[in-house]
Amino acid sequence: MKIQVLVRLKPSVLDVQGKAVERGLSALGHEGVSNIRIGKVVEFELEGDTGEDDARARVEKLCGELFVNPIIEDCEVKLDNEVR
Amino acid sequence: MKIQVLVRLKPSVLDVQGKAVERGLSALGHEGVSNIRIGKVVEFELEGDTGEDDARARVEKLCGELFVNPIIEDCEVKLDNEVR
Numbered sequence: 389m390k391i392q393v394l395v396r397l398k399p400s401v402l403d404v405q406g407k408a409v410e411r412g413l414s415a416l417g418h419e420g421v422s423n424i425r426i427g428k429v430v431e432f433e434l435e436g437d438t439g440e441d442d443a444r445a446r447v448e449k450l451c452g453e454l455f456v457n458p459i460i461e462d463c464e465v466k467l468d469n470e471v472r
Numbered sequence: 473m474k475i476q477v478l479v480r481l482k483p484s485v486l487d488v489q490g491k492a493v494e495r496g497l498s499a500l501g502h503e504g505v506s507n508i509r510i511g512k513v514v515e516f517e518l519e520g521d522t523g524e525d526d527a528r529a530r531v532e533k534l535c536g537e538l539f540v541n542p543i544i545e546d547c548e549v550k551l552d553n554e555v556r
Contacts (some may be wrong), residue, residue, distance in 0.1 A: 420519035
């Protein structure tokens with residue numbers, strides 16, 4: 389099963405990388421871009437012929453243990469048919 | 473208009489970060505996860521009341537100039553209704 393996890397900074401956390409890109413865009417003369425947030429996308433193949441609920445639970449466990457810092461980040465899990 | 477850009481390493485490029493995570497997962501006892509690829513997700517608000525085609529062209533120009541290294545990365549642009 390194909391899995392996509394989007395890891396984003398929580399809305400209340402300042403995204404310094406995004407701010408830097410925003411300034412870079414202004415400096416390069418690109419206007420009209422605002423509120424840039426930069427996150428990570430983790431994609432992988434999950435083996436095992438399990439149901440959707442079970443797969444989601446497994447992936448959320450992985451997020452909590454390895455992919456996400458729950459103090460400053462949120463994660464969004466997309467399974468198979470929701471990917472793309 | 474809400475824009476989401478997914479920046480991924482090209483399939484032919486070795487993803488060392490993904491490989492490191494894959495080993496970390498094995499070491500932590502998580503089996504059944506393979507082919508991990510880690511990319512970036514850039515989300516922002518594009519101002520200007522332009523059509524979809526024009527917005528896509530503007531965002532692809534930004535990708536080429538700032539978000540993506542075209543030698544090793546691909547980008548996928550999602551507009552408004554395709555986001556989420």
